[in-house]
Amino acid sequence: MLFLVSTIGSRGEAQPVTALAVQLKALGNDVHVVAPPDFEELVTSNGVGFTPVGPMLRTFRSADVKPGDLARLAEESVREQFRVIGEAARGADVLVAGGALQHATRSVAESVNAHYVYASFCANTLPSPNHAPPAMLGRVPVNGTPEENLRQWEQQRPLFGHARETINAERAELGLYPVDDVRDHIFSDAPWLAADPVLGPWPGPGELVTTGAWLMDDQRPLSKELEAFLDDGEPPVYFGLGSMHGAHDAAHQAVESARKLGKRVVLQQGWAGLQLADDAPDCIAIGEVNQQALFRRVAAIAHHGGAGTTTTAAAAGRPQIVLPHMYDQYYWGNQVERLGIGRSSTAVTTEVLAEVLDLADEAAEVGTRVRTDGAAVAAELLMKG
Known part of the structure; x- marks a missing residue:
């Protein structure tokens, strides 16, 4: 076909x-x-x-x-x-x-x-x-x-x-x-709903074809530089805004908030080209990365709230801060709060980050229930017509 x-x-x-x-x-x-x-x-x-x-x-x-x-x-x-x-x-x-x-x-x-x-890819768009x-x-x-x-x-x-x-x-x-x-x-x-049934279920009325989120099986290795950084201390905090054109001030505030709690930071530059304010060894700036591999090795994940990033963070079993900008991102922030695995916020502050770091156990439990086979389920259904 x-x-x-x-x-x-x-x-x-x-x-x-x-x-x-x-x-x-x-x-x-x-x-x-x-x-x-x-x-x-x-x-x-x-x-x-x-x-x-x-x-x-x-x-x-x-x-x-x-x-x-x-x-x-x-x-x-x-x-x-x-x-x-x-x-x-x-x-x-x-x-x-x-x-x-x-x-x-x-x-x-x-x-x-x-x-x-x-x-x-999100229930509240239907x-x-x-x-x-x-x-x-x-x-x-x-x-x-x-x-x-x-x-x-x-x-x-x-x-x-x-x-x-x-x-x-x-x-x-x-x-x-x-x-x-x-x-x-x-x-x-x-219509079909390609979202995780735990993280973003269809609320009704009626039934949709629900497949689970369509996630890539990412096998790319992390860079040697990033591996060395991760191995050189406690799990860091991740900050990234994906394809959003975010403000550099947001990244700087996140770094300072993490430092006040004694946490290191992995900053993904993304489409906004985010940069670190200094070259201190407690932070590293990275480009494109295998989020599935990286997220399992961080303490918390601060991001823009896209469906894919939210689901990948949840599947990794790590607490998250959602910083919504547009469209479905506010919904994902609400879902993260509903499940008790993170917070929706306008910025990464010391207070918000401290709250989220205390949700590690809740995030780990939800992570065991997030499905990763949605694309395979969808492909099989399409083959059946």
Whole structure:
């Protein structure tokens, strides 16, 4: 079978999409991934075909976009998705859309008579009266009563519909009928939830196809420099903001807070290019790393709250501080607090870090219950149709 798996998200969506592609390939299928150009090496290094879509996300900053350009950029994005995914999907049997803003994938699937699956990596990105929607355009919804939650979901519905005219123009070119509700069209009647059932369960109503989180089996060794640092003292505190363009002050504050508690720090530079304020031997700055291997060797993990990082930290059995910036990250901060394995905070302070370090036993227990086979489960289900 030929599978096309697509996303236009950052690493938090590209990595699970790649994890699924690897499992599908291992089952003997032909697999192709469409994702932003940043992730070509991630995909191709795992022996999977790759086609880029959209801009280079590492250098694209939405804050720099002028309000008057938003409509034009949205239209260009939709048209490019139709073009790129349409070309890549020739002969495909199944199209899987991973994550938000997949404006073209279902339409292309219909045009080539392929099976379509939409997969969310976080429960609160799918409508439910039992949780508020994710943070969008700077607004952070707060969980309320079922009526209040549904009202917030309705208030967000127009954000999905901004591209309806462009989508329908592209659908007309493919000989397809127009859609009225873009959100429901993208999500379909049977969305999948690729999140860990302990860390981020579906609250209902109804049942979804739940697979567990799609995690890569990362076998990359840690660098000799990092290994030496880890071996040279007590487990350090990790700080990283992944693909967020975070402020350097946040890293400096985290380092100082850890030092006040006698803790060393591993600082992942990430897309923000975070740097240490000095060259003292109690800290080390690193680039791309195998988080699965590293997180098992630290005392606590402070991060931006992406689905993948939160799940990897939980699976490692280490307490965490979630520093949410956008979208689903506030939800993951709430889930970490619900389970008693960390805190959601605006900064890493000495007080917050001390509280989190005391949650080591709770985090270790939850870590024994986090599943790591979600991508394999999903691949088997897709094979069954």
